Amino acid sequence: SQTIHQWPATLVQPVGSPLSLECTVEGTSNPNLYWYRQAAGRGLQLLFYSVGIGQISSEVPQNLSASRPQDRQFILSSKKLLLSDSGFYLCAWSSTRPAPQETQYFGPGTRLLVL
Amino acid sequence: GESVGLHLPTLSVQEGDNSIINCAYSNSASDYFIWYKQESGKGPQFIIDIRSNMDKRQGQRVTVLLNKTVKHLSLQIAATQPGDSAVYFCAERRIIADSGGSNYKLTFGKGTLLTVNP
Numbered sequence: 001s002q003t004i005h006q007w008p009a010t011l012v013q014p015v016g017s018p019l020s021l022e023c024t025v026e027g028t029s030n031p032n033l034y035w036y037r038q039a040a041g042r043g044l045q046l047l048f049y050s051v052g053i054g055q056i057s058s059e060v061p062q063n064l065s066a067s068r069p070q071d072r073q074f075i076l077s078s079k080k081l082l083l084s085d086s087g088f089y090l091c092a093w094s095s096t097r098p099a100p101q102e103t104q105y106f107g108p109g110t111r112l113l114v115l
Numbered sequence: 116g117e118s119v120g121l122h123l124p125t126l127s128v129q130e131g132d133n134s135i136i137n138c139a140y141s142n143s144a145s146d147y148f149i150w151y152k153q154e155s156g157k158g159p160q161f162i163i164d165i166r167s168n169m170d171k172r173q174g175q176r177v178t179v180l181l182n183k184t185v186k187h188l189s190l191q192i193a194a195t196q197p198g199d200s201a202v203y204f205c206a207e208r209r210i211i212a213d214s215g216g217s218n219y220k221l222t223f224g225k226g227t228l229l230t231v232n233p
Binding site for chain 2: 106108
């Protein structure tokens with residue numbers, strides 16, 4: 001079966017510090033990968049998606065970047081965090097075997113607090 | 116513009132009652148919808164999906180209804196239990212423009228908070 005992991009689970013960082021959140025998927029190959037942010041009491045905002053290694057598409061201009069160094073690894077980064085980067089960050093995957101599927105499966109999330 | 120939204124931001128029901136959570140969408144070309152459940156501090160969990168060639172689909176204690184005429188879908192939970200307390204999101208499928216129609220992304224509604232009172 002497929003599983004998705006995110007770490008860390010919780011992170012408190014000072015303004016201006018760098019950020020690296022990691023997401024890995026097991027049990028599948030060539031998944032589509034997604035990063036979302038969820039502000040408190042709000043819906044899900046798609047930040048980045050990736051259909052393959054090194055292929056990153058950005059949905060909204062922001063202080064963040066994403067990378068996919070390996071097939072099942074997706075990383076969310078920032079060089080300098082802003083207060084507004086605080087939120088709940090969710091990674092998701094969807095299958096592309098035998099054909100791209102619509103259903104996305106989410107990881108447990110990382111709660112980021114920027115002070 | 117395209118949007119997926121929910122009529123009721125909060126819903127409070129008694130344990131054992133049936134719950135109905137509603138969602139409206141504006142993109143008439145949407146042909147696939149998903150309901151997710153998100154418990155506090157956790158990632159969203161897939162509940163049930165429905166394609167536009169259907170108007171009803173049933174799962175275990177859950178039923179999704181789709182009314183394409185008024186662009187509305189609903190999630191019905193039978194015999195609601197305290198464990199059903201969560202935020203429920205609807206999402207619609209959108210094809211990623213530069214993927215040649217082969218990859219998708221989801222647009223999510225804002226969510227409805229369901230509280231089940233014992």
